[in-house]
Amino acid sequence: MRNFFKFTERNTSFKQETLAGLTTFLSVAYILVVNPLILSQAGMDSGAVFTATALTAIIGTLLIGLLANFPIAIAPSMGLNSFFAFSVCIGMGIEWQVTLTGVFIAGIIFMLLSLLKIREKIINIIPLDLKHAIASGIGFFITFIGLKNGGIIISNPDTFVSIGNLTSPTTLLAVFGLVITIVMLVRGINGAIFYGMLITTIVGMIIGLINIPSTIVGSIPSLEPTLGVVFSHLDGIFTPELLAVIFTFLIVAFFDTAGALIALASQAGMMKGNAIPNIGRALLADSSAGAIGAILGTSTPATSVESSAGIAVGGRTGFTSVIIASCFAIALFFSPILAVITLEVTAPALIIVGALMVKAVSNIDWSKLEIVIPSFLTIIMMPLTSSVAIGIAFGFVLYPLCLVVQKRFKEIHPIMYVLCLLFILYFAFIV
Numbered sequence: 001m002r003n004f005f006k007f008t009e010r011n012t013s014f015k016q017e018t019l020a021g022l023t024t025f026l027s028v029a030y031i032l033v034v035n036p037l038i039l040s041q042a043g044m045d046s047g048a049v050f051t052a053t054a055l056t057a058i059i060g061t062l063l064i065g066l067l068a069n070f071p072i073a074i075a076p077s078m079g080l081n082s083f084f085a086f087s088v089c090i091g092m093g094i095e096w097q098v099t100l101t102g103v104f105i106a107g108i109i110f111m112l113l114s115l116l117k118i119r120e121k122i123i124n125i126i127p128l129d130l131k132h133a134i135a136s137g138i139g140f141f142i143t144f145i146g147l148k149n150g151g152i153i154i155s156n157p158d159t160f161v162s163i164g165n166l167t168s169p170t171t172l173l174a175v176f177g178l179v180i181t182i183v184m185l186v187r188g189i190n191g192a193i194f195y196g197m198l199i200t201t202i203v204g205m206i207i208g209l210i211n212i213p214s215t216i217v218g219s220i221p222s223l224e225p226t227l228g229v230v231f232s233h234l235d236g237i238f239t240p241e242l243l244a245v246i247f248t249f250l251i252v253a254f255f256d257t258a259g260a261l262i263a264l265a266s267q268a269g270m271m272k273g274n275a276i277p278n279i280g281r282a283l284l285a286d287s288s289a290g291a292i293g294a295i296l297g298t299s300t301p302a303t304s305v306e307s308s309a310g311i312a313v314g315g316r317t318g319f320t321s322v323i324i325a326s327c328f329a330i331a332l333f334f335s336p337i338l339a340v341i342t343l344e345v346t347a348p349a350l351i352i353v354g355a356l357m358v359k360a361v362s363n364i365d366w367s368k369l370e371i372v373i374p375s376f377l378t379i380i381m382m383p384l385t386s387s388v389a390i391g392i393a394f395g396f397v398l399y400p401l402c403l404v405v406q407k408r409f410k411e412i413h414p415i416m417y418v419l420c421l422l423f424i425l426y427f428a429f430i431v
Contacts, residue, residue: 005069005317012316016190017071020315021323023194024073027306027349028324029341031057031075032331038081039299042089042096047221050335052296055223057328060289060301065321068282071311072264073324074289077302079387080252084299088245097229098236099245103300105237106249107290114284123258123283125413128274128363130395133375135263135360137382137391138305143354144383150174150347170344173204177348185352191313193349200345209344213336220332226297244429251426253300255389257286260303266360268311305388306346308353370406374398393423 007013035053036046053076060074088099113119126134147153151171156162164171181196189195204210237246261283265276276282282303289301310320331338361379365371378395382388400412400420 001319005319007317007319010316012314014319016314017317017319018323019191019194020071020310020313020320022310022327023191023197023313023349024071024304024307024310024315024320025324025327026194026197026341027309027346028057028073028075028304029327029331029338030343030346031078031304032328032335032338034078035076035081035298038085039096042085042099044096044297045221045225048223048226048297051221051223051332052226052293052298054328054332055296056289056293056298056301058325059292060285061321061325061328063285063288064282064303065318065325067285067318068278069318070261070264070270070278070282071268071315071317071320072261072282072307073304073310073321074286074301075304076293076298077253077256077300079256080249080302081299083248083252092241092245094242094245095233095236097233098242100226100294100297100299101230101233101237102242102246103249104230104291104294106246106253106300107287107292107294109246109250110253110287110290111284114280114287117280119254119258119283119287120280122415122419123262123279124275125415126258126262126274127399129365129371129375130378130399131262131266131271131274132360132363133378133395134259134388134392135266136358136364137379138259138263138308138388139354139357139360140379141354141382141386141388141391142305142308142350142357144386146347146350146352146354149343149350150178151344152347169207169209170342173200173207173209174344174347176200176203177345178351181348181352193309193313193352197345197349200348201340204342204344205340210340210342213339215336216334218333218335223297228295229297230294249300251422252387252389253290253302255392256387257283257303259388259392260305260307263305263357263360264303264307264311267308267357268316270316306350308357309349312353312356370399370402374402393426396420397423397427 036049039049040046057075064070064072088094089096151164153161154164177200184192265271293301364375374395378391381394382391396419400416403412
């Protein structure tokens with residue numbers, strides 16, 4: 001096992017990888033609760049979606065761990081499940097069965113692009129400065145999510161965002177978790193993020209802010225309402241509306257995953273120059289999970305940015321992913337326990353992990369405006385639009401534009417021109 005996962009080469013251990021896997025699972029486990037709630041708004045059976053979500057996470061996470069040796073979780077994307085339910089099913093009036101078929105088609109296209117190494121080529125031609133900007137932008141985005149989930153910042157109709165009610169008991173619990181985790185981090189305690197989440201959960205239960213579940217073991221809901229429905233609705237996808245939906249799934253999922261992989265590989269120290277070793281295998285695992293997830297009955301999965309929490313406590317190999325997948329498998333049988341993993345518990349981890357990821361900003365060449373402008377807008381647009389893909393889109397449009405006006409045409413890879421045009425069309429007709 002040590003040789004298969006390259007423990008020595010990556011300077012890690014069984015204990016370190018296990019702790020990392022547990023930390024990432026605690027950070028991403030909320031998807032088992034939230035994904036069924038969102039997709040049920042589109043008319044899907046919440047029990048079936050719960051089971052499909054867990055199985056998709058198990059399969060996708062195992063694949064990326066075993067095939068690519070990446071310490072990463074794959075789970076249904078929070079942005080794409082909202083797009084699935086509210087924009088497509090409710091907003092456009094398209095049945096969830098047909099929309100799910102669109103997700104399946106997008107997954108198959110992704111698999112073909114991965115097998116042909118087209119996705120890998122696109123990721124590898126992204127300029128290094130933009131890669132660092134993407135990693136930093138995701139860091140700001142994760143911290144923003146953590147602050148919001150903890151109630152430390154709230155929406156404001158006048159200023160868009162303002163400070164939350166810091167006397168609220170749930171917000172105070174999140175602040176407590178943040179402080180205790182920071183204290184352990186600066187004192188150099190290994191696994192500080194995991195222990196911070198654990199202590200916050202225990203304190204929350206003691207003071208009554210987190211309900212102690214009355215039962216521990218739960219039955220596994222049937223997949224029957226969603227399993228395989230995509231195969232009976234293939235004729236419904238050939239409409240202009242759904243083709244546009246499939247294109248959106250492709251664009252958003254592609255660059256959400258690309259951005260997350262770049263950020264996580266950078267954080268884990270896996271980058272080799274401008275390339276990510278085994279990126280092709282990671283992309284194949286991700287795209288396979290997309291097609292499998294649609295067959296089981298859930299919206300598009302993606303590389304989970306919450307994996308950064310596990311990497312922050314030392315996750316460096318695919319064994320971390322094996323632990324994460326094992327936790328998802330156990331969760332199928334012990335679903336009532338998931339209620340104790342509240343947003344206040346995970347918020348401090350996201351805030352701190354985001355701060356750790358932002359250090360990539362120091363690698364950007366801030367002396368050149370043609371790099372500064374696209375890099376800065378890539379970073380800032382991610383938290384402001386709550387979309388990794390839109391942040392990347394700004395960078396992909398502005399970077400070639402800045403070089404073109406300087407008549408540095410040959411420094412731009414031809415694929416960058418194509419992507420620039422695609423994102424302009426995306427902004428014009430989709431966003």
